[in-house]
Each structure stands twice: as structure tokens, then as C-alpha cells.
Amino acid sequence: MAARIRRPRARTCERCGREERLDDATGSWVVADGTGEVYCIHEWDINGSFVPFEDGPTEA
Template identity: 70%
Template structure:
């Protein structure tokens, strides 16, 4: 049995509400909705419900 580590494809700032999505084309995070404070020191929910580990089959 193997374990795969995944990365999130969406994140939201807990302070200003800015939403970003991962862009494979740009290999970077991109603003999703165009809202949020660009001067915010973004507080991403790193301890939330996203689970980075995925169990695989043998």
C-alpha cells in the first residue's frame, strides 16, 4: 500500500476572503474571484479540512 501526497487546488484567506486557485499552466496560484485585499498578509487555512495524504492500493 502506498501513500500519495496531494496539494490543494484552492485556498481562501481567513482575513480578507481572497480566493486563489492553482494554475498548472502558470505553475502558480492565481486570484480566482478578483476580490480581497492585495495588501493583506494572507492567512491561509493550513490547518483546515484539507487532508494532504491519500492512501493508494498495493
């Protein structure tokens, strides 16, 4: 069985507070609330605690 990979649904910049959400229709990130700083090199709050693989049934 193939592993299913999931993406984060939302992210927030740790530097300027910009919030974005994943748009299912386009498959890309869109600004949710507040644009943050225009010239910020965004540092997203997605880190090693996010697990991109869904747990699924294992084959015996």
C-alpha cells in the same frame, strides 16, 4: 510504492476573503475571484484537516 502527495486546489484568505485557485499549467496560485486587500498578510484556510497524502494500496 511511493506515496502520492496532493495539493489543495483552492484557498481563501480568512482575513480579507481573497480567493485563489491552483493553475495546473503553471503550478502556481492565481487569483480566482476578487483581489482582497492589497496589504493583507493572507491567512489561508488550509489547516490540519487537509491531508496531503493520497490513500493507496499497501504492500503486504
